[in-house]
Amino acid sequence: MSLFKRLLSYTKPYKLTYYYVALSAILLAIVALGMPYLIKVAIDNHIIPQDFEGVNTILGMEYGGFTGVIILMMVVLVAEVLLQLSFIYYANWLGQQVIRDLRTRLFDHMLGFKMKYFDQSAVGKLVTRAVSDIETIASIFSEGLFMIISDLLKMIVVLGFMTYQSWQLTLIALIVMPFILYATRVFQKAMKVAFEEVRSQVSNLNSFVQERVTGMKIVQIFNREKVEYEQFKEINKKHRTAWVKTVWYNSIFFPIAEMASSITIGLIVYIGVVMNLGVETTAVDIGVIVMFIDLSQKLFRPLRQIADKFNTLQMGMVAANRVFKILDTDAIIEDKGTKIASDLKGAIEFKNVDFGYVEDELVLKNLSFKVEPGQTVAIVGATGAGKSTIINLLSRFYEINAGEIMVDSASAKAYQLESLRSQIAVVLQDVFLFADTILNNITLQNPDITEEDVIAAAKKIGVHEFINSLPNGYQYNVKERGVMLSSGQRQLIAFLRAYVSNPSILVLDEATSSVDAYSEQLIQDATDIITKDRTSIVIAHRLATIKKADKIIVMDAGEIVEMGTHQELLQQEGGYYKNLYEVQFQQQEVA
Template identity: 35%
Template sequence: MARNKYDIDETLQSEFNFDQLKRLYSYIKPHRKEMYFTILLMIISSALGMFTPIILKTIIDNYIPNENIRGIVIISLILMLLNLIIVVILRLKIHITTNLGQSIIHQIRSDIFNHLQELPFSYYDDRPHGKIQVRVVNYVNSLSDLLSNGIINTITDLFSLIFIVIFMLSINIRLTLVCLLGLPILMAVIFFIKTKQRVAWQISSNKSSNLNAYIAESINGIRVTQSFVREEENIKIFNSLSGKYSDAWMKAVKYNFLLWPAIDNISMITTAAIYILGVSWIAGGAKGITVGVLIAFTGYIGRFWAPVNTLASFYNSLLTAVSYLERIFETIDEPVLVKDKESAVEMPPIKGTVEFKDVVFSYEEGLPILNGISFTAHQGESFAIVGPTGAGKTTIINLISRFYNLDSGQILIDGIDINDVTIKSLRKQMGVMLQDSFIFSGTIMDNIRYGNMEATDEQVKEAAKTVCAHDFIMGLEKGYDTEVNERGSRLSAGQRQLISFARALLADPKILILDEATSSIDTETEILLQEGLLRLLKGRTSFIIAHRLSTIKNSNCILYVDNGKILEMGNHEELMEMEGYYHKLFVSQYDFLNKVPENQDLCQQGAF
C-alpha cells in the first residue's frame, strides 16, 4: 500500500489466484443449508416456469382448433396457479438471500476489523487511514450484491438453462441447434474482455482508494485548511482525484456493458434465424414443426438467453469483486509483526523494575532510531526522558509497551523479557498517556472509564479530582454526563489532556507512561497538577517525557537522549552540576514557577 500518500496508487503484494475464491467460499460455507434450500426453491420455480410455453403450445395446437373452451379455462387456471407459486417462491428467496448476503458481509467486515485491531503501530504509521477505511467499508460493501443474489441466481440459472435446453430438445432438435450456435460467439467476446476488465476494475479501486484517503485527510485537517485559507487548493486536488476516479470507473464499466449488447444482438440474430427457418420449414411441410411448436420454441428462446444474460452479469460482478477481494484478503493477510510467541505466558503481577539491555530499534531498515540503549529503572522510581525533537524519546516508551519489535537487545520487567509474555497481560498492567489525547464520542464519564471499565462513578470522579479536571467537568452543562464529539472537538486541548490523564490514573497501573502529559496545560494549572502527580507516581515506576522541564525536576533519574543514545543520566541536581546538555537545555527555558503566587487555588479559578 502507498506510504502516506493519497496520490499514489496502491500496489498489490501478491497476484490474485483462485484460492481467494475458495476463501470467499469459506465465508459462504456456514450458510450452505440456507443456500441449498434457496437453490432448491429456485429450481422448483424455474421448472414450473418451463411449463408455460408447453401450455401455450397445447392451447394453440389442440384446444383452439377443437374449440375446447372448458379445457382452455382449466389450463388457464393451472397457469395462474403456477405463476402464483412462482411469485411466492421469489418473495421467499429475496428474504433469505438478503439476510444471507448481509450475514456474510458482516463476517468479512468483522474479520478485517478484528485483524486491524491486532496490527502494530508500524502498519498505521505507513498508511493513509482513508485507504484502510475504504477496505473495511466500500470494498466489503461492493461484495454485497454478489453474495446476496449473484451466487444463488447463477446456480439456479444454470439449472434453468439445463431445463430449457431439455424442453427445447424435446420440442425440436434442429431449432435447438440453431439457437445454440450463438454460444461460441458469446464465449469469444467474454474471453476477449476478461483480462482488460479485471485490470480496469483494479485501476478504478485504486482511484477510489486515493479519493477516500484524501477525503479522510481533509476532514481531519479542516481546521488547518481554514486557518491557512487552503480551501480552493484542496478543492482543486479533490476535483482532480475525483475526476481520475470517474474516468477509471467509466473505463471499467465500458467493458461490463460490452457483454449485454453482445448477448442481445446474438439473441436477436438467433431468434430471427429461427423464425426464418421455422416458417420456411412449416411452409415446406417439414415433419414435426407446427405453428404451436414455433411459438412455444420462440418462448423458450427468450428464456434461454435470460439465464445466459444473468450468467454474464455474474461474470461481470465476479471480475469486479476480484479487484476488491484482492485488497480485502491482502489486509486480512497482513502479518501481525508484534504478536505473542507460541510459548508466551501471562505476565505475573508487575512490581515495576524495568531494564533496557543494549536496545537497538529502527522504523526503517538501516536507519536506527535507538542504538544501544541501556538503563535500569527500579520499582517506584520516576524516569524522565528529555532531548531534542526526533531523538527517540517517544520510541523508548513505545517499546516498553511493546508497540514495536526490537531489532536487537532486551527489555526486562521484573527480570522477565517482555517478548516472553502475552501482550494483553503486559499492557493491562500499564497506564499510558500518549501525546495525542484521543477523546472518543460519548460522555466524559465513559471517556475516563475507558482506563478501567469496572470502575465506579465515584472512582472516576476521584481520578478527575486528582488531576484537577473535576471542576471544569462540573462546569459543563451535564457534568460527567456531558456528551463530547469524536476527538473531543468541544473541549480545549488542555481539557482533553486532563481527561486522558484521569483515564490513565484510573487504570491504577504499576508502570505509568506519560508522553507530554502536561504539554497543553497552562503553567498555573500545572502547579496544582504536580500535587496530584506526586500522589499518582508514589509506589509506581513511571516514565515521563516532557519538554517543560519544570515538570520533571523531582524525577529520580533524567535521561538526556539524542541521536539514539543516552548522552547524560542522573537526577536534576547531578545533571545541573555537570553543566552539559541538560544544563544547557534547562537554563534556556523561562522558569514560570517562580512567577506564580504561592497557595493560589488556580484549579477553582479555571486557569486552564
C-alpha cells in the same frame, strides 16, 4: 478459484441456508419451463382447434380443458414468485452473514497490527477495505454467485427441453450461441481490468477526502483550499473515467446480445413457418414455435444477465482479494508469552536495545538503563532523540531489533501482551478522545470501572470540579477527537483515564507541553498524586516540571549522554542537561 473457495469457506456456519439457496436455484430452473409449455398446450390443444373443453395430459396427469391449463399457469406463476422471493431473500441474508463475519475478523485482525503497519498505511484505504470493499463482497452472494448458478441451470434445463421438443429449432437457436459466448468472455476480461481500476480509484478518493477533512484546519490556515480543490477534481476525474470505462463496455455488449437474441427469434419464426409450409418433411406446431420464442428468450436472457452478474462477481472478487491481502498481512505483534502481568512491582530494564522504524536506520542505539520499582524517571532530549520511542517499545507497539526489555526481571515478551499493556497506562501529548461521553472516554467501556470509581478518582486528583461544570457533567459528549474541550481539558481527562486504570507503570509523554498555566498547575498536582509510590516514566520538554524526578536520563541521537538527579546534572560543567536547562531558564526570564 482459490480465492473463491476461500470466500465460500465463510458460508460453512450457514450450511442449511446455503443448501436451500442452491436448491431454490435448481427448482427455479425447472419451474421456468412451466409457463412456455403451458402456453404451447393452450395454443395447440385449445386455441387453434377452437376446442376449450378437451382433456389434457400433462406430466401423466389429466387436466380438464382450457380452464385447467389457465389454473395450472396460475399455480406455476405463484410457485415461481414464491421460489424467487425466498431465493433472493436467503441469498441476500447469507451474503450479509458472511460479510458480518468477515468484517468482524478483519477488524479483529487490524486491532493486533503493529504500529508500524499503521505508520505505512493510509487510513482512508483501510476504511475502504473494512467498509465499502466488504459491502461489495456481499453482492457476490446476493447478486453474483447464486444468480449465475440459477441462470446457468435455467440455460441447461431450457436447452435440454428445447432439444427434446425440436432439435431442428434448437439448432437454429444455437447458431448465434458461440458468438455470444465469445463476446461474453471478451466482456468479462475487459470488465475485470476496469473494476480493478475502479476499486483502486475509490480507495484513492476515500484516502484523499479522509486526510483533508481530518486536516481541514491546516488546509484553511495555509490557504490551501484552491490547491486541494484542484487535486480533488483530478482524483475525482480519474474515478469518473474508471467508471465510464465500465459503462462503455456495458453499452457495447448489451446491444450486441439483444441483437443476437432478436436474430434468433427471427430465424425460429422463419424456419418454423417454412417447415409448416412443407419445405421440410417435419412440420412444427404453431404452439411449439411460440414456445421456442419464449424459451429462446429464457436461454439468451440469462446469458445477458450472467454477463451483468459477472460484473458484480468481478467487483466482489476484486474487493475480496483486497480484504484477504490485509487478512494475510503478517504484521501482528508476536504474543507467545505465558506470564500474567498482575500486580507488577514496576521494575524496568533496557538491556543494549537497538531499534529503528526503518531498516538500517537506528533510532535507539545500544540503549541500557534501569528503573527501580516506585521510581519516577524523567527522559529529556531534543526532538528526535528517541524519547517517545522508549514508550512505544515498553508497551510492545513495535518489536526491537536487538537487546532485551525486562519488566520485573522477566522479558517483556514473556508476558501475555494484553496483560502487560493492562499494567501500563500512557498519557500522550496529543490526547485522543472518541466521540462519546466523558465517562466512556475515561473508562473505555471497562465494566470493572464504575462511575462512582471515576468520580472518586476525579475528586482525588482535582478534576471533578472541572468535569462537573460541563453540561451533563460526566455524560457530556466531547464529539469527534474531543473537539468540544481545550487541549488542557483533554489532558486532564487523559490523566484521569490513566489513574482509574490503576496501572503498575505510568508513562507521561510531554503531558504539559501545550497547555495553559492554570491547566498545567492542575496537571502538575495530578501528576504528583498519580505518580506517588508508582513506577513512572516522564518525558518532558519543560525541565522545570521534572526537578523532583528520582532520575533524569538525557538522550541525544538515540543514545544516553547523561544520567542523574536534577542537582547532579546541573553540577556537570558544560553538560548537555545544564546547557538545556539554562537556555530554558533564560527564555523564561525574557518572557
